[in-house]
Amino acid sequence: MSVVMEDEIKRWTAKRKSALVLEIIQGKKTVAEASRQFDLPPSELEDWVDQAKAGMENALRAKPEDVREQYERKLKDLQEAYGEAMLELHARKKLQSLLGEDEK
DSSP: OOOOOOSSSSSHHHHHHHHHHHHHHSSSSSHHHHHHHHTTTTHHHHHHHHHHHHHHHHTTTTSSOHHHHHHHHHHHHHHHHHHHHHHHHHHHHHHHHHHHHHOO
16 A cells, blocks of 8 residues: 655654655655755654664564563653752752852
8 A cells, every 4th residue: 555645744643654654664765855854853754763673673573562562561660760860960969068068
């Protein structure tokens, strides 16, 4: 099935996104070319490619994870990283106050 890619797309449906991502993955178009052609930030296109790859990996597993489970796991990892960063920040501030240094 072929999806015609119009230069001016007002709404990016999943079908249009997947068609463009497939062209990028297959090397028919670069992220830079697609970015210029469709006036989209390269970072957004790279996110689409990353999401497609993650979905593809999950789809090919013997026991695919539920999408919700994937996001919950990712959220948990981010919350843990945030907590660690906050502890480190708190420890640095405490050390600065013990050493009598001014906060910057």
